[in-house]
Amino acid sequence: MVHKKNKETEQANEVDVLSLAPRILELLQGVQQLELENFSMEIGDLDLFIPSQSPAHSLQSVSLHPPLPQKPTQLLRESYQPRSARYPGHIREVVLGATKADGGSRSRTVTIGGATTPAYADILIPPVHPPAISLDVFDMKVSLPKVLREHVAEVMEDPSEWARMNVEKFGADIVTIHLMSTDPLIRDTSPRQAAETVEEVLQAVDVPIIVGGCGDPKKDAAVFAEVAEMAAGERLLLNSVTLDMVEAKTLGTVAKAAREYGHLLLAFTGLELNNAKELNRRLYEYIPPGQIVMDLTTVALGYGLEYSFTIHERARYAALMGDDELAHPVISAATNAWAAREAWMAMAPEYGPRELRGPVWETVNALTLLLAGVDLFMMMHPASVLTLRDVIRRLGSNGAKGASPARDWVCVRIS
16 A cells, blocks of 8 residues: 555656646746756666767867968077176186296296186177197007097107197197106106106197196105106196095195195096085195186096086086185096097997097087086097187187177078
């Protein structure tokens, strides 16, 4: 009986709803939104049918797939207004070499440093002094990749002739003589013999000289002290002094010799600015800041070049912002590119001939750090030197009267 009664109630409710339909439609006239409370609906099978060619479908297709934009016929032109930023700090100037008037024997000197802005950041402010280039010489025959050896093979056993070739044939601004034979693990050449080699190089060329040691903190101290006395007044750059010399208690020996005989010191640290600042503070106890050049370490392309760039850039910005302990010119051994075996070893044809690959590797190293503000480059391959020198010249001409219109390289047509 209960079941029958519930069924009759449902039928009555259905009739009531149907009878109210006209009234509901009348109430909904002009209504765009309807809110129902306590509403439920049971749906069985549900079929959706969308006409494939309906106007709504066509409009939807257009909105989902807008027409492709037209191919531009010319490049957009945008104006550029250079802004000259001013910095509270600047890089100290350091003079390498001394002429007869200054107590030396060089025909000319090379001044590095002096920057007041980041390298090439403002076309209206060219470098105070363009970066200089030094070419390497060794005091003994060393193993070199063939692509390097073929240019200097005839002079590799004569450092003075090697130096003369670097200046007269390859246009070096400076010559670096590496006293490799002084290494206790190689020939252990005496400080006196090393000084004689440097003297021969000084007589062979009239450009400033960088004197490189073997890396042993005790032996280098003895060699540098002897060389400094022999070449008094020549304003050599002694390459290099390190924090290892502090531990070996030989830093004072080299620094005092540089102060007494008028030479410069290259402060070498390994990609750590705190160490660079610490070493400079140690040197300030012995010599004026104007006799210090920094080597923050150059790592070859593929082996950390980007980190070298970061370190050099951070040092330069810190100096320009007023960090006096980093406000020194910086040197880069672009020759470290040849430590990358990919620069000189035989490889698959798609990597290109090593006769070209090696010089390109060294060039990329130099150009990268050129943009970070390096003031002096140590190099080896003549082609790399020519390329770097040409880039320096072109960058230095920006903003000058009569500068080449080729700076608009995007629109240049190459015939």
